[in-house]
Structures are given as C-alpha cells and as structure tokens.
Amino acid sequence: MKRFLTFLSCLLIFSATSSIAQSPPIKWGKIAKEDLQMTSYAKDTSADAVVLADYGTISFELNDRGAFYRFYHHKRVKILKSSAFDMANIEIPYYASSNLTKVTGLKVQVYSPDGEKTSLGKKEIFDEEISKNIRAKKFACPKIEEGSIFEYKYQLMSSNLFDLRDWYFQGSHPIRHSELRVTMPEWFDYLTLFQGQDALSVRDEKFESRNFSGYNVSAKIGRYVVEDAPALRAEAYITTMNDYRTRIQFQLRSTKFPKDIERPFLSSWEKVAEEILEDEFIGQQFSKRRNFRKLMEATKPLLEGIEDPAEKVTILYNYIANNVEWDGDYSLYARKKIDKAYENRKASGSELNYMLLALLKVNGIKAYPLLLSTRAHGRMITTYPILDQFNHAIVLAVIGEKEMLMDVGDAYRPIGYPRVSSLNQAAWLVDKRKPQWVNINAPSATESFLGVLELDEEGNLKGEVKCSHAGYSAVSERNAMETDEKDKVWQKRLGGDLADISITEVECANPKEAVKPLKSSFKCSIPEAAQTNGDFIYFSPILNTFVDENPLKLEKRAFPVNIPYPLKNNYVLNLNLPQGYTVDEIPEPVNLVLPNKGGKFTYIVSQNGDKVQVVSKISLKQLVFLPEEYETIKKFFDLIIEKQSEQLILKKEI
16 A cells, blocks of 8 residues: 555545535525524424534545545534523544544634624634543634524544544434535445434435546445434433434445555454454453553452352452442543553543453453443444444453353442443453353342331321332442431432431441342331321322333334333332321222233232221333334333322311
8 A cells, every 4th residue: 555655646635525516505604594584493393403504525535644534514503592502512522643633624603693793713712632532622602692593614634544424414403404425435445334214315326437646436426415304302211312313324344545455444353352352452451461460469368268269250349349449431442551540549441340350360260351332322233343333341250150240330339230331232242262242131220118107197107117229229229328328318208308307217237238138227207298188188108209200201202212221119108097087089009011021010009997008019121112112111101100199088087
C-alpha cells in the first residue's frame, strides 16, 4: 500500500456531492418563512421541537499521508417549547488523537421567530476531554427562545476507517427529513448494517465508473432517506433507544488498493480472540505479571492454607470488591497497569475484572474474560467479529463442572450477580481455541413483607413487620441502608412524607453477608394510616407497594420491554380490626397468569372474625416483551397498581 501511495501523484477525492445528482436537501442560511412561523408540528402536536433537516455525507480520499474519510454534517432544528431548550446544547464527540480525527469548519447560527440571525463565535466553542480516547466540541446556541431555529454544520476528517460514523434517522424528537449520502470507492469493502430499514423512504444504491489519476475506479453511490420519522421517546425497561432507532452502520471488512494485495480487517472470531489476549491494554493486563505484581503480593497471604479452588475464587473476588472502588467508567481497554489502579484504589469496570482475572490465573484457576456491551451501550452483533461493539469485560471461572460468573464493582453484589448494566442477554467468551457466545442468565430479585398490625378506631396503625430481601433486591437494600439509617429507610417507605411515623427496634440479620438474604424486623406506629368518616374507616392495606406507578406509560410502544432480571414480591398483612368494627367492603380477588407462564399476580383479602389477611404475590419471569405483547405487560402493571390502591372499608357495628 505504501508503494502505491508513493506512486500516486495527486489527491484522489471521492465527493458525495459530485457523484449524486440531487441537490442537498438543506442549504446554509436558507430558512423557509413557514418554518419560522411554525408554532406546532402538525404531524406530532405534542412535540416540543422538530428536526427540520438532518443531512450528512461520507466520502473518501487518499494522499501521501494515507487514507481518510470525510464526514460532513448539517442539522437544523425548530424549537417549539421551552422544554426543548436543552437541544441547543450540542456535543460533537471525536477520537482524541489529532492524527486520527479533526473537526473543522464548525459554524453555528440561530434565527429568532422574526428572522433575526445570531452567529456563534469561535471563542464560544469549547474542546473538552470526555475520556482518555474521546474528546468533544461543545457549544450552546445563543438567544434560544420558543420559535427559534438553530442550525450547525461541520466536517470531520478521520483516518479511523475501521468503523465510519453511524447515522441515526430517528431520535427523541420527530425528524422531518433525514438523509445520508455515501460515496465509497471499490478499494474499501464495508459491511453495511441496517436497522429498521423498512422505515427508509429512499434506498438508492448504484455503481459508477470514474477515472482518477489514470485509474478507472468503480464507486458505490448510496443515498438513504427517511421522511417524517416519528419521535422515539425512552420509557422504563429499555436498554438503549439507539437499539431501536432506524440507523445505518458501516464496518470495514477489507481494503484492496491498486498494486497492493487485499488486506482483511474483519477476520474470524478466533483471530480476534488471539489479538485481544495479546493486546497490551487487555490480555497482557492479566497475563503478564509485571502488570499486577503488587496486587499479587498483597493477596498472597489471604490464600495461605486454602486448598478449595472455589474458596480461593470467593476470597479474591471479595478482596477486590472491598478494597478497590469502581470509578464509574466503562472501557474495554485498561488505561494503565492494573497495579497502578490497585494502588489508587480506583478502577474502571473492566480494570476491576482484569485484576480478578490476573489473580485467578496466577493461582491456577481456569478463568476467561467475557466481553459484552452494557445495556446503555447497545445490543451486540453476534454474526460478525466486531470488537468495537464491546465496552465492558466480566469474568467466568470454571472449576470442574461449576461455573462462576463475576463482575466486580460492589461489595454487596456476590458472585453470580453481574452488575445490572451487564445484563444484556449475552457475552462473548474469549478463548484462543474456542471463542463462543454465552448466555447471561440473570438471577432474580426477591422480597417479602410480613406485617402483624393492629388498627384502632381513630385510624392509627401499629405492630411488627418482618421482611426479607434476596438477590438483586438485597444488593439494593444493603446499599440503601449503607447510605441512610435503617429506621429512616422504612420510615420513608411506609410513611412517605409523614414526619410522625415511628420505626423502632430495628434488627437486621446478615447485613454484610452478601451471599445470604438480608432479613429485617422492626416495630412501627403510623398515625392516621386510615381515614375515618363517621362510622366508616377507609384503609389501604398495601403499605409497601411493589411499584408506586405504572412504569409503562405509552399507549403503544414500538420497541420491546426489556426487564433486566426476574422479579418476585410476596406481601402478607395480618390485620387486627378495631373493636366494634366489621368489614363492610372487601377488594375482589385476582388470579392473573401471563401467557406462557411469563408472570403471575394473585391478590386475596379474607376475613376471619376480627382479623383480616391480605396476600399479594407477584412474579415476573419473562424478561423481554415484544411490541405486540406490550398491551399485555402494561395491563399486568395496571392491575397491580389498581389493586394496591383499593381500600378495605370497615363499618362500626350498631
């Protein structure tokens, strides 16, 4: 390739604008009068802003410094309501190395509703470090008000050809016109990945032959358009909205330049595994002792006399979890030697797990890195060996027939419980001989509540409560009690804003033993827990609700419901009635089972003399509900909310 570049005497530029006949759909500074006067978007009257046009081009060039691609981006937005003012705060990320990426020609201007134009000065554009490898151009559009239109444009020139900029045709606001044009010479073979391609209004792809510096080159010309893309707004139980927006991605498979051999970049999973294990900032971190010598020496005394391999794993896992803090960062690559992170007592998620991998391997435990994309980072493509899709690594230890899954980062999260962000269904096991995809089966979150309480004729409630939390529920509960006093935790749950609720004699079993359920008991007194009205008392018997409100609020949802782990909630209340009162009205029972036994909700209120028992049981096993199943899971939550709010009505006997 170098010989060819030396031979090439002039710049070879493939321009998207010159190869595609259509004019650009947007021109700088040309604002339509009707857009300035727009007060609402007819196709989505609830929208607080609309992207009028989002236009991009990708083209390539070669010079004596190598190969580059140019990404040109021009975006125009109409602000309709003050709630969308944040859209005017722009961030353009790029790779930190100036040799890899440059952002040039950045211009910004704002139009007030009366057409007055304000431009942004260069001094008002800031360059900030986001992470070790990523920087960003940041700016705030000036003089934004309801009715404003702002637009910006720039060029990004990058030698990072391995994956071009992704293009999203949808966002959290409606987009009137989104278009990407790509001109790709035959020297570059890219894998093109479409998501939601049914939404494309135009998908025009053709090949044109052109002569550049004596070479007849065939170029793939692509034009991709989506008109009137609806907003995709985030809701509860989602990984990342980017998994469901219409988009196009490019991944470099190979290059073949004139007078040069074909050079593959997208190889086999086996080759990628080999490269990872030899990488200075991944594999060598846990395979070369020079990177973790201090950590190894610090943990050696902990294992003296320990023969059981599983016990060794537990000791090492707990040591790192209790002695090194997660810094909140996700990155597949270590930023420095893991010994340095150990000394600082702070590390990224992957660095924590590389520490554990290093210790397991040096102590003779068979262990593997599992690479994954966190829930917020996006779904993984299992078909092609694409390394850039991963942003986190966890650990799998194998002892005989036993597998131990680990993701260090929280002292209260035991072995077998990856962080919730890692629960993205699958991970890729890195092994030179047999790399493979493995399922990540999430353990459940289980909680139970047993109350033996007495209600008096003035509506005051008192008695004793016992509760238990296991699995992910125990992790959350232990962290809650770590940051707040135990009585305050339950005071907030049972009394909300009631200041005079009393929680006393709080006792906890296994507060620090993460592998065991956390069990608590306490006595409580809740003034005016029920409402009195003449001879009647109105009492809501669910004191500790499963959910306060339905997390699923959309009438229809175009993307799946993705729950990270199974849920179980058992609630029992044994209530002693006030003397002289009887039950006048009791909630109807419920026994709802979701299709394919994906979940179940039972609710029963029964009376025996002067005692009432309330039993609520909720289980949710199915974790992914497709859009066509959305109504089912939404109604499931609706029914739970409805039953939680129903009242027990007592009447005074005459």
